[in-house]
Amino acid sequence: MSIIIISADDRAAEGQIGGRTAEILGYGRLGPELLQEIAAKYGVEEGKLAEALEREPSLLRGMPPKKWYYYLSCIEAEVLERLAADKMVCWSLAAHLYVLGISHALRVRIISDIEQRAAALAEENGISLQRAQKILAKQQRQRVQWCQTAYGQDETDPALYDLVINLGQIDPDEAAATIAKAVGYRKFEPMTYSRKCLANLLLAAKVKTRLLETMSDIHVQSRDGRVVVTTKALKRDKQKKTLAIKELAGSVEGVDFVEVHINNDIFSEAAQSLR
Amino acid sequence: MSERLDILLLDDEPIVGKRLKPALEKIGCRVEVFENPVEAMARLEKKKFDIVVTDIRMDEMDGLQVLERVLDKWPETKVIMITGYAMMALARESMEKGAFDFIAKPFRPDDLRRVIAKAAKALGSPIDFTPAGRA
Incomplete structure (x- = not known):
């Protein structure tokens, strides 16, 4: 249905x-x-x-x-x-x-x-x-x-x-x-493909919600339990943030693997360099 | 329909047939594999299969044409579409033309076995299928 x-x-x-x-x-x-x-x-x-x-x-x-x-x-x-x-x-x-x-x-x-x-x-x-x-x-x-x-x-x-x-x-x-x-x-009519697409959207939304509880600027995509998270961070915080995301996202039921992409937060870095 | 499900598997990538044939035989199906849609259609002219699993993007004839020709000849046959180029419009078109199900590649053998079991049930010949877990 x-x-x-x-x-x-x-x-x-x-x-x-x-x-x-x-x-x-x-x-x-x-x-x-x-x-x-x-x-x-x-x-x-x-x-x-x-x-x-x-x-x-x-x-x-x-x-x-x-x-x-x-x-x-x-x-x-x-x-x-x-x-x-x-x-x-x-x-x-x-x-x-x-x-x-x-x-x-x-x-x-x-x-x-x-x-x-x-x-x-x-x-x-x-x-x-x-x-x-x-x-x-x-x-x-x-x-x-x-x-x-x-x-x-x-x-x-x-x-x-x-x-x-x-x-x-x-x-x-x-x-x-x-x-x-x-x-x-x-x-x-639903089919295997469309049900999977919906399941992927759901898993991505669950992970995003878990991460947004404490973080901001989070984008999540998922496919069959593999999750890709994209966010921003200062260069010096990259490793710490990656680990935190992997731990939080990995704790969501249905997540098998987490990949994290962190882009440089150029605005925050520019603001810091001016201090 | 004989006791065992007769399945025709059509995909122009040899690896697909090589991998899926034993996976389907494990659940008691008889499987004939084709890489060429024209040869597959010639076989379908002579023999009725319970289920046809076909790729969509192929040279010479695409999966939607296969779907239409199979249902023209054998309206009771369940046709399952598999594709590495899954998109909503293609999925809807396949369903509209009478596909039984539509699966995006890559998929696990259990995903196909699950759909085959569903098709077998719809054909009134249920098969025993317990997911083996993730490959």
């Missing part, structure tokens, strides 16, 4: 269609409710996880980049863990930005009529239509920036998806029925 990942420019529509699709297919639901479980598991605040999914890091708001990346990594690892079980519909957890190259993942983008959304927002908050339009345009800009900073992706790019549905033309129930039908196409 396959997995479905839904992304929308309207959070409410995302949840409504995600939930309805899961109901039609009898699949599990993977939505923002998962954050509570993740918060408990990692001993972090649920509100901080939700904030990390919505906003970029900011020292003023008490969300330094190091923490921000760690929170996102916790979410990613837990979402991937659950997706590996198959038969899941996932939304509002940014999975469309990190579940890439998985052939049995049907990726859906839901777009809504911006004018309708602005009218609804204006009515709901007793503001002018023009003001509502400005608010939505600002939210959209911030979202594009967030996607870029967090995952280097543009979520509004239709090429990222297998199916794009316009709620201006198709109602939510019909959208859910369309998604449920599309996932039945044989090309979205």
